[in-house]
Amino acid sequence: AQSVTQLDSHVSVSEGTPVLLRCNYSSSYSPSLFWYVQHPNKGLQLLLKYTSAATLVKGINGFEAEFKKSETSFHLTKPSAHMSDAAEYFCVVTASGTYKYIFGTGTRLKVLA
Amino acid sequence: DSGVTQTPKHLITATGQRVTLRCSPRSGDLSVYWYQQSLDQGLQFLIQYYNGEERAKGNILERFSAQQFPDLHSELNLSSLELGDSALYFCASSPRRQGAGELFFGEGSRLTVL
Numbered sequence: 614a615q616s617v618t619q620l621d622s623h624v625s626v627s628e629g630t631p632v633l634l635r636c637n638y639s640s641s642y643s644p645s646l647f648w649y650v651q652h653p654n655k656g657l658q659l660l661l662k663y664t665s666a667a668t669l670v671k672g673i674n675g676f677e678a679e680f681k682k683s684e685t686s687f688h689l690t691k692p693s694a695h696m697s698d699a700a701e702y703f704c705v706v707t708a709s710g711t712y713k714y715i716f717g718t719g720t721r722l723k724v725l726a
Numbered sequence: 727d728s729g730v731t732q733t734p735k736h737l738i739t740a741t742g743q744r745v746t747l748r749c750s751p752r753s754g755d756l757s758v759y760w761y762q763q764s765l766d767q768g769l770q771f772l773i774q775y776y777n778g779e780e781r782a783k784g785n786i787l788e789r790f791s792a793q794q795f796p797d798l799h800s801e802l803n804l805s806s807l808e809l810g811d812s813a814l815y816f817c818a819s820s821p822r823r824q825g826a827g828e829l830f831f832g833e834g835s836r837l838t839v840l
Contacts, residue, residue, distance in 0.1 A: 656834055
C-alpha cells in the first residue's frame with residue numbers, strides 16, 4: 614500500500630527567504646516520487662521527480678528535493694522564494710507495477726512581499 | 727505547455743443534465759487518466775485507460791463513464807448532474823501502462839452545475 618502526507622496545508626514565507634514544504638510517504642514497493650505545482654486555474658506542472666537514481670533531485674525554477682529512505686521523506690526546498698512561487702504544491706507517490714498515483718492533500722504556499 | 731489538451735475549459739449547466747469532457751493526450755502517450763478536483767475532496771482519481779482499454783477505476787460514480795478512442799483521445803461523460811459534481815476535471819497522460827513515470831496534465835475543464 615502507498616500513502617503520502619503533506620505535513621502543512623499552508624506555508625507563508627517572505628520573498629527572498631527559504632522555502633520548505635514537507636512530504637512523508639509510505640510505500641510497499643520502491644517508490645517514485647514527484648512534486649507538482651498548480652497555479653490558480655491552471656493544470657498541474659511537474660517540478661521534479663525521484664525514480665531511484667540520485668537522492669538529491671533538482672527541478673525547475675530552483676526547487677530541489679531530497680529522498681530520505683530512512684525518514685520516508687521527500688521534502689521540497691528552494692533557497693530563495695519569489696512572488697511567482699505562490700501556488701499549491703502536491704507531493705505524489707507511485708511505484709512501478711501499479712497504476713496508482715497517490716496525491717497528497719496539497720500545501721498552499723504564500724509569498725509575502 | 728504539457729501537450730495535453732482539454733475541452734471545454736469552462737462549462738455551466740443545470741442539474742439533471744449530461745455533459746461530455748474531451749481530452750487529447752500528448753502525442754505518443756497511450757495512457758489517459760481522469761481526475762476530479764474539488765475544494766472539499768481534493769484530487770480524486772476517477773479512471774485510467776491504456777490504448778483504448780480501461781485499466782483501473784477509482785472513485786468514479788456510476789453516473790460517470792469514460793472511453794478512449796482509437797486515435798487515443800478520451801471522453802468523460804457525466805450524466806444526471808448534481809450540484810456536488812461542480813469541480814475541476816483534469817486529464818493526464820503518460821506513455822506507460824503503469825506507474826513510475828510522470829503524468830502530464832491538461833489545464834482542466836471547470837464544470838459548474840447550477
